[in-house]
Amino acid sequence: MQALPIANSFKTLYQVINSRLQSHFNNAAIDFPSVKLDQDGSSLHQFIIDHQLPLEEYIILLTALVPHLDTSFFENIILEFLPSGGDFLEFGGVKGSNHRGLLPTGETVQFILGGNDLEKRITVQHLLSNGILVKHKLLSVESVKEGEPLMSGRLILDHEWVNRFLTGIETTPKFGPDFPAKNITTAMSWDDLVLNNYTQNQLNEILIWVKHNETLMQDEVLKRKIKPGYRALFHGPSGTGKTLTASLLGKHFNKDVYRIDLSQVVSKYIGETEKNLEKVFQKAENKNWILFFDEADALFGKRTNVQNSHDRYANQEVSYLLQRIEDFPGLLILASNLKSNMDDAFLRRFHTIIHFSAPNAQERLKLWEKAFPASCKPEPSIQLRDIADKYELNGAAILNIIHYAALQSISRDDQYIRNADLIEAIRKEYRKEERTMS
Numbered sequence: 001m002q003a004l005p006i007a008n009s010f011k012t013l014y015q016v017i018n019s020r021l022q023s024h025f026n027n028a029a030i031d032f033p034s035v036k037l038d039q040d041g042s043s044l045h046q047f048i049i050d051h052q053l054p055l056e057e058y059i060i061l062l063t064a065l066v067p068h069l070d071t072s073f074f075e076n077i078i079l080e081f082l083p084s085g086g087d088f089l090e091f092g093g094v095k096g097s098n099h100r101g102l103l104p105t106g107e108t109v110q111f112i113l114g115g116n117d118l119e120k121r122i123t124v125q126h127l128l129s130n131g132i133l134v135k136h137k138l139l140s141v142e143s144v145k146e147g148e149p150l151m152s153g154r155l156i157l158d159h160e161w162v163n164r165f166l167t168g169i170e171t172t173p174k175f176g177p178d179f180p181a182k183n184i185t186t187a188m189s190w191d192d193l194v195l196n197n198y199t200q201n202q203l204n205e206i207l208i209w210v211k212h213n214e215t216l217m218q219d220e221v222l223k224r225k226i227k228p229g230y231r232a233l234f235h236g237p238s239g240t241g242k243t244l245t246a247s248l249l250g251k252h253f254n255k256d257v258y259r260i261d262l263s264q265v266v267s268k269y270i271g272e273t274e275k276n277l278e279k280v281f282q283k284a285e286n287k288n289w290i291l292f293f294d295e296a297d298a299l300f301g302k303r304t305n306v307q308n309s310h311d312r313y314a315n316q317e318v319s320y321l322l323q324r325i326e327d328f329p330g331l332l333i334l335a336s337n338l339k340s341n342m343d344d345a346f347l348r349r350f351h352t353i354i355h356f357s358a359p360n361a362q363e364r365l366k367l368w369e370k371a372f373p374a375s376c377k378p379e380p381s382i383q384l385r386d387i388a389d390k391y392e393l394n395g396a397a398i399l400n401i402i403h404y405a406a407l408q409s410i411s412r413d414d415q416y417i418r419n420a421d422l423i424e425a426i427r428k429e430y431r432k433e434e435r436t437m438s
Contacts (some may be wrong), residue, residue: 004080005044009044014424021080022092023115042165043168051132056127057133063109064408067103067292074108093108098155105141106155129156139155178279182258184243185251194367194370198355203354210230229330230295230332235354235355239396239397240357240395243292259290265277281328293334296342300334300346364393371399372417374416376409393426397429401429404425408421
């Protein structure tokens with residue numbers, strides 16, 4: 001599906017470069033070929049159509065993309081005009097450490113699109129600094145050593161987009177030091193989530209924003225005054241559904257949810273935390289992702305009075321985070337066990353603050369009823385209402401209890417989940433929290 005459109009696009013690039021070289025070596029007027037894009041279903045052409053990419057940026061994109069598939073593309077064209085070889089300084093380009101062919105630079109597309117026309121070359125430089133490809137983080141020009149021309153840097157395409165254009169498959173970033181976030185999913189549905197009416201009504205605000213914000217941002221007045229992103233704080237005890245809710249929001253709207261791994265982010269070294277977070281924000285900025293910060297008070301906690309240089313840098317870190325979460329254009333969710341741990345400056349910037357309370361007896365009964373497996377029935381002596389009334393447990397603890405009791409039932413080849421197993425599992429959960437069962 002991708003091969004034919006890519007091949008046709010590279011033919012177009014060949015014709016454009018050939019026209020430029022004909023003009024350059026024959027001192028003649030340039031005669032660029034006409035370019036027509038079809039709705040062929042390819043990722044490349046779909047991106048160009050969706051973003052109304054102008055011809056100049058289409059050529060820039062193809063120039064950056066072609067070495068990833070055709071190693072000697074540029075050399076073969078140049079050989080047609082310089083069969084004896086030799087330097088061709090005007091064309092730009094550099095050699096890589098692994099790649100043996102010519103890698104295009106900003107100077108390469110300046111020559112292809114502008115030749116010796118200084119005004120057109122400046123226009124290309126502007127596109128490489130502020131064009132659509134740059135704004136969507138697809139393309140950048142490699143930084144060069146101080147004193148060297150800015151456009152002598154290589155054209156760098158984001159590897160995820162390279163793979164998407166060439167194969168049609170969108171790859172997910174790999175978790176690690178360069179991307180300290182993990183994609184979280186759930187097999188559960190909204191029916192599995194038990195929340196009180198107040199919390200549910202607040203969640204509906206997020207659902208409405210995700211569904212209708214794009215329409216709102218088309219308003220001529222509001223799009224100038226309202227930042228495009230949405231920030232929510234989920235706070236409440238562990239096991240009350242904060243992470244599950246974030247996962248369900250992603251599932252409902254077909255958005256990937258990435259949970260930031262704080263162990264990979266927070267650093268004792270000055271400036272490293274910001275660098276680690278910036279890697280996530282840069283990746284996510286033009287993706288349709290939800291970012292989820294669990295135990296967020298580790299990052300977004302209260303600022304301290306400045307008593308030493310460490311306090312000063314810690315406060316600078318918070319200031320960086322404030323600015324970064326405001327600039328993020330998508331849905332950003334922070335979760336904390338205690339709202340009081342959060343810095344007031346962050347609280348003012350949330351669109352909604354949602355409390356996930358420990359379930360009451362009626363909510364616990366619903367959790368118990370929903371937790372039992374289809375393959376094992378509770379034995380007749382089990383009174384779920386009495387258990388729900390007596391034992392204060394959250395949803396995560398109830399699932400742990402059912403998991404334990406169901407495994408005991410399976411090990412005995414028993415069709416029933418026994419009350420004794422439930423009580424033993426409840427006792428285990430109480431011990432975890434250093435509570436005493438009555």
